[in-house]
Amino acid sequence: MDILSTSQDSAFDDLYQRGWTDGLPVIPPTPDRVEVMVAASGHPAGHS
Numbered sequence: 001m002d003i004l005s006t007s008q009d010s011a012f013d014d015l016y017q018r019g020w021t022d023g024l025p026v027i028p029p030t031p032d033r034v035e036v037m038v039a040a041s042g043h044p045a046g047h048s
Helices: 008-017 031-041
Strands: none
Touching: none
16 A cells, blocks of 8 residues: 555554554654654754
8 A cells, every 4th residue: 555645544544454553643754843853852963
C-alpha cells in the first residue's frame, strides 16, 4: 500500500495493522513540528 496516496483513515488503519501504532493517533512529522521537537530537546540540531 502506498501510504502517501491513501486517505488518512486508511493510512492509519494500515499503520495499525503493521503494528506501527498502538491505536493512538499518528501525527505525521512536518518541518515545523520537527523544529519544535528539536528545540524542546535542549540539544542542537544534528546532535546524536
